[in-house]
Amino acid sequence: MAPVRLATCAIPPGWTAPRSARTATAALGGASSLQFGDQIVYLGTEGEWAGVTRSANRAGLQLGERPGSLESERLHVVIQKGRLFQREHPDVPVLVDKGRYLLVDLDPVLARRLAKRKDPCFSVLAPEAVDKAARGMDRVVFASRDSGADRAASRAPDPVVQMHVDRISRATFELDLAELVALPTRFSSSAHYQAACDIVEQKLASFGYATSRQTIGLGGSQSTNVVARRVGTGPATRRAVLVTAHLDSINLEGPATAPAPGADDDGSGSAGVIEIARALKDVANVHDLVFIHFGGEEQGLFGSKHFVRSLSAAQRSRVHAVVNMDMIGALNTPAPTVLLEGRTVSQPVLDGLAEAASRYTGLTVETSVNAANSDHVSFLDKGMPAVLTIEGADSTNDEIHTSRDTLDRINFDLALEILRMNTAFVAEALATSPTEV
Structure with missing residues (x-):
């Protein structure tokens, strides 16, 4: 393949998400591009x-040109949790660093090997695999929405929804x-993980939800999913709204017994599921409401894969939205920011969450249709509309998967926003008539 030159440019005012790359590339006579939030790579x-x-x-x-050129097949986009790719491969040159999202100069043989990994630490993509719905060579890795425009166009808060949000x-x-963080670890197959299951199940049951457990295989050991449900009042055509997080934690710097507080990853999401369940405990739900704490996420999404396999085709078709929370507690950006990550099938959920952010919070919103590394x-x-809600992407929590992912790293103002x-989106989705969802 031919060598390529590379330059970066800040997105000018007026060239707004989500297709700023297309607008800016047209001005450069057809150079291909990758959009990383407020920055475009040509x-x-x-x-x-x-x-x-x-x-x-x-x-x-104003182009920031990179000296020299490199073979195009060496360019790869990395989607990582924390700094896990950079921690494992510190010698790989990083060309663009946006925390969760990187552009790197990576040997293609190593890239192909890394792409086959099953653990959810990071994903490696060729540029043409990014933003698969895009046409041509202009791709959006992630985009920053115009929060001011979103708020100007949003409706006034619904009083009933606001009651639950409050x-x-x-x-x-x-x-x-x-x-949860007080447990020595929440490693998926440990007794401490089962203690965490007891904690969350007891709390969810106390709110009036019907709870159950699923035993999941981890390839030689076992873990558990905790599921809580409230059946909707609607007819047989009613749908289901799921709120999820992974309950397990891990410390990659030691053995399975090593301290793994997992405050951000993913104690924040797990406690968040409990908090949303508490806020919605007396919601008038037309549709089914399901809360799930998954096990085995850190070993390869075992809990969520097991749950999905347990659903019949009819049950899968009833899923209206899956709102997943994984790391919602580290402030990585100057302004409190949430990243909404899904695929084209989840665009209505992405849009609904972005609208909820503009109506009920002060969050800045980033979006991506390049889903990776979580449940x-x-x-x-399997074609169900799911969205990851995660702390904003511009920087990242580099202490996950260590003993240092502790409570003092949590920004509670961001997590609560x-x-x-998420509460506003779920409350509105549950109240919608079956013919409207």
């Missing part, structure tokens, strides 16, 4: 580059998170 061959720079000058774009409490969320993928792979957004 790619072009040596023969194209003089035209690219001339077009940039005419358009008033029940989100720092006091109870913090207590629940502290109780939402298990649902998406994400919980308010």
